[in-house]
Structures are given as structure tokens and as C-alpha cells.
Amino acid sequence: MSTDLSRRLVVGISSRALFDLEDENRIFEAHGVDAYRQYQRDHEDEVLAPGAAFPLIRALLRLNDIDPHHPLVEVVIMSRNTADTGLRIFNSISHYQLGITRAAFSGGRSNAAYLDAFSVDLFLSRSARDVQAAVDSGIAAAEIYAPPEDFDPDQDQIRIAFDGDAVLFSDASERIYQQDGLEAFARLESELADVPLDEGPFAKLLKTLSYLQRSFPAGESPVRIALVTARNSPTHARVINTLRAWQVDVDEAFFMGGVSKHEILRAFRAHIFFDDQESHLQPASRVVPSGRVPQRSFQDNKKPAAKAAGLEEKET
Numbered sequence: 001m002s003t004d005l006s007r008r009l010v011v012g013i014s015s016r017a018l019f020d021l022e023d024e025n026r027i028f029e030a031h032g033v034d035a036y037r038q039y040q041r042d043h044e045d046e047v048l049a050p051g052a053a054f055p056l057i058r059a060l061l062r063l064n065d066i067d068p069h070h071p072l073v074e075v076v077i078m079s080r081n082t083a084d085t086g087l088r089i090f091n092s093i094s095h096y097q098l099g100i101t102r103a104a105f106s107g108g109r110s111n112a113a114y115l116d117a118f119s120v121d122l123f124l125s126r127s128a129r130d131v132q133a134a135v136d137s138g139i140a141a142a143e144i145y146a147p148p149e150d151f152d153p154d155q156d157q158i159r160i161a162f163d164g165d166a167v168l169f170s171d172a173s174e175r176i177y178q179q180d181g182l183e184a185f186a187r188l189e190s191e192l193a194d195v196p197l198d199e200g201p202f203a204k205l206l207k208t209l210s211y212l213q214r215s216f217p218a219g220e221s222p223v224r225i226a227l228v229t230a231r232n233s234p235t236h237a238r239v240i241n242t243l244r245a246w247q248v249d250v251d252e253a254f255f256m257g258g259v260s261k262h263e264i265l266r267a268f269r270a271h272i273f274f275d276d277q278e279s280h281l282q283p284a285s286r287v288v289p290s291g292r293v294p295q296r297s298f299q300d301n302k303k304p305a306a307k308a309a310g311l312e313e314k315e316t
Ligand SMILES: [Mg+2]
Pocket: 163, 164, 165, 166, 167, 174, 275, 276, 277
């Protein structure tokens, strides 16, 4: 009987996001695929150290212990390795007792084309190119940064933190801010406070997590979600109204108004933080695992930003 993955939260992850393969990657880049293959064979029995996304993946897989007959999460290795070099990865998976059984080894080719075949909801990789290809095909994807130094993940609950604009929400308002400045942005967002923001690349994932949360009694959800946005009053209202319109609850919301996000993320102990901006990700990635969310490369950027932000009717 075939397994239907579409009813689970499916995470596709590259071997380099799951395990620390930085030294191996340097060998690949400096000496090519043959030297890399030989190195991996020679070190096949050496267990790999955890990579940046390891704490998240381990915590997500633990959700399957709640009811082993109805697993909630599926993790699929999406690797540019060959199956031959992938053996060391499988050995490490088995060492850490991670419940991962499915893998796609694409032998050097991009694996973006296979994400749909596994019904992947979230793709995490160290490769900016692979992440861009996934985002362009409409899949929530993030480029994972190098692991933070002393990250101490919560063992009981999975903590996921999202930026707002250009991650959960579309980047239309963000573009107004960049083109016309803070004042124009604040004025527009106040005017449009009751108009829900368009969905961004991670909206569907938030909805899926929110659905999963609701399957547990109040206060007992194993997943905790935070919104950590640079917005503050008066631009917060549109965000709150958007979440209401989507019928999703976030457990914690931080409207930072220009204050650095990393201290909040450290205190929240996020297993992962998703943002689109380097200026937030650099400090954040030093304290919690972090992923950069790129924009779709073929999006309609020629559309005037005001129209994209929801002002279409007002102009006519
Ligand atoms: Mg943003």
C-alpha cells in the first residue's frame, strides 16, 4: 500500500542543513566530486555532528511519538549527493535515532523538481540556489545559516519564530517602506488596517502549524509559534487583523519597532527563526538556528507598490 504524505507536515532537508558537513563541502569545492566521494567513504563510520536545523528536525520527529500509528511529521532528505556518498548520512541518522526513512539523492542535480513528488511543505537547505528554485516553484523554503554556537533547545516544546513582512505576509507593504519611507508606510498601513495582507511564502506553513496546534487541548500544544516583526504601532493593527482573517493564532507576538530581534529570539529559544533580511538574520543566527526566506524571482515587481499593497480600489 502506498503512503499518502499529503496529510502530514512534510519537511525536505538537505544533508548539510541537518548535519555539519562544512569540512566535507570545502573538500568538494576545492578538489571536486571524486575527492569528496573518497573522503565520505573513508569516514563512513564517523558520525556527523548536528547541523543548524538538527534541533528543529529532532523536535519535529518527536511529535510522532505521540501516536506512532498516525505520524504527524515526515522528514525527507533532499540531497545533491549520490546514494553512495549518502551512506554516511544514513549512518548518522541511525546513530541519532532520527525517524527518517525517505531520501532523494539527486547526484549533483537540483532537487527542486522532486519537492512536489514528496508533497514537501517546507524545504531547508544551505544552498541559496536550491532554496531559490524551491521558492520559485511555490514551496516554503529557507537558506539555513551556519549553526549558532551555544544553542540550548527546549526539549518539551517546538518553538518556531517568523518574521512578518515578506515571510508570512507578501512583501508589498515592505516595498512601500523601501520606496516611500516610514511615514508613507505607516500612513498606508493605518488606512488599510482592516484589509488583510496578502499571503507570503510562509503563510501556508503557519496555517498548517496552527491547524496542528488546534488538534491538542488548549495549553498542551507541543508547538509554540511567535511572530517577531519590525513593525510597531500604528502598523501592528493590519497584522493582527490579517491573522484573524486567516483564523490562525500565534502564541507570542513581538512588535519590535526597530529594536534588534535577536535578544527576543534567544529568550524565546526558537528552534528556528525565519526572516527575509540579512540585517536581522546575521545577529539572530548567532543565537538561534535561522533561515533566510528569498522572494520569488519572477514575482510581479513591475506592479506599482501601492497597487500591490491593496490600494487598487482607492485609486480608481
Ligand atoms: Mg521582513
